[in-house]
Amino acid sequence: MRPVAVVGTGKTPFGAFPERDLRSLAVESVHKCLENSGLTADQAEAFYLGNFAGPSFVGQNHLAPYIATEAGIRDVPCTRIEAACASSGSAFFHAWAAVAAGIYDIVLVAGVEKMTSQSTARVAEILAGAGDMAGEMAAGATFPALFAMIAKRHMYEFGTTREQLAQVAVKNHHHGAMNPMAHMRKEITVEKALAGKMICDPLTVFDCSLVSDGAACVALAAVDRARDFRAKPVRVLGIAQTSGPVALDQKESITTFEAVRRAGEKAYKMAGVAAADIQFAELHDCFTIAEILATEDLGFVPKGQGGPYAASGATALGGARPVNASGGLKSKGHPVGATGVAQICDVVEQLRGEAGERQIAGARLGLAQNLGGSGATAVVTILGLE
């Protein structure tokens, strides 16, 4: 496998955009990425699209050629990948693999979701399709309910507290408040988070990520081509996609996502680094408990220590290892199919030193972790400067 670099990024703002359709969001991200990299659409040898549920949210399927044509990408393989909330993380993985293996020199990978045109109840129903509809969901669960069970169990096993969950939300809102592309730019306090509307005990509305519209795109190129482009290239040093059972009840433990743990191990091995080397990360905080699990499953702290770790300030900007300096899914927003590629964009911006007031000094090695469902798909990517 030859080395691969991210040579361009493009993002729409994340938010609720009633006047925008899915395709225009995706095309905007592609065009911004082309502009950022100095590529033209006809240089893309393949187009990968991550999208979770366009057909259910907006009624449009066959989205890869639908978007590619409008973006000016013609003739080449255009492929939509669906892996629940890890759809564009998985699209990125496959695009990386194709370039690393020498199939293509230059590819574009976008992710998009348009969620806010549906009612909250319908959004919950569509999202439930990422879980086991014949099992846990037929029994009445929703994703907040599944992650509430995970949180309850984590509290029981490890003494994690509601205050520690709230600390994750407070931190991510603090970061997101500084991110001009974020969906919800407002600071909150631990008190406010704890007093939030209860969605599913122990998770309040402040423990849950946002329902958003948005898109993101990156350009990947073989490293020996990477200097042809406008932006400072960022290397993909390690990456892995793994899978596990979709149904929560099929997992041996619900306080660890085995797929995340294994994806992390593989990505560290490929990159030749250890968890301790990771300076900062974008982690999949679909719920606050998910960020805590991720810090454990990726080896930032031992299992069970994620709660105190979050409360310690280590994962805040200015701390030892900032997590979700973008604001995360919690504050930046979570247009499901866009999230994986948006995480890559956010890590790349930090490595390029383009993160403005959220810039992490001396950023050279970052990690992105994208999760599908309650741990059935995991993609971990390690990015770094050369």
Added chain:
Amino acid sequence: MRPVAVVGTGKTPFGAFPERDLRSLAVESVHKCLENSGLTADQAEAFYLGNFAGPSFVGQNHLAPYIATEAGIRDVPCTRIEAACASSGSAFFHAWAAVAAGIYDIVLVAGVEKMTSQSTARVAEILAGAGDMAGEMAAGATFPALFAMIAKRHMYEFGTTREQLAQVAVKNHHHGAMNPMAHMRKEITVEKALAGKMICDPLTVFDCSLVSDGAACVALAAVDRARDFRAKPVRVLGIAQTSGPVALDQKESITTFEAVRRAGEKAYKMAGVAAADIQFAELHDCFTIAEILATEDLGFVPKGQGGPYAASGATALGGARPVNASGGLKSKGHPVGATGVAQICDVVEQLRGEAGERQIAGARLGLAQNLGGSGATAVVTILGLE
């Protein structure tokens, strides 16, 4: 790129199976493929799934790990690809590329769709999502309407007749009547086809493929591993995926699918063969006119000659170049996400000499063509004996 072989196949029957769910169909095809090849589930280094609209048809998304877990495939990348009716053709393309490029030695590729639990009207609506919902479909079109326009134009430009369309249906029903796995095993006559219920002039119900449930799976391996397995390996000699506009009105001509033409050219070039060398083919006859277009776009005959060619008997079993000896989408059935891989299975069975009374004598070189929507995605695969 190193050589790759199909080393196993597995198919469910195609039909209407109210007692079966989507997952059980897919898992059956995987298990049959493992049995056919002599592989075990834990030898699969990746799992690719083609599925068009599971979330809309049965409410379940995140299908790749959902099916893989039940089939005994663990830990490895499990990825769903959606490309309308070319979903599993595209999944096969990406799986082939990954093995050819040396990323994996052994992968499984399945396709599945469970369509018959929805009303006919709802099926038409879900299928319409493979077209431009904001354009042609919002204007009132359905896929039969789009292909009726194509047929009308083909008649206008080239003199193609309704009788020639009917000949395609009669031939494919004749083939399918001999296929124990086919959905609709009955002979029809040209008179019956012409007198069929009009769906959209000039297409009667006999010009339209079936709404089916079913699944198919193949195992791919690097050729240097292919002899480890039970079945006679069949080489992937050439393959290409291409794209074009989703909306019919964005195409320069509606009597040629440019994406099919280009995919064919690329696949022929990779295989080092010419159209004239292809002994038999499984072509995407979602409508009778689509088979006629495919014989032209793939260079079996010059543009405009597909109608007389169909009527000549050349494409029937016993003719010079049998097309859809399986019965095609018209008679074998068209569980959308399964079709691409099922075509590969059917070509492989012919090359192995396992096609029973439908066997083509001396079959050494066959082609499969899978189409998404009205030509926005095309995958052409050329398979042969070593």
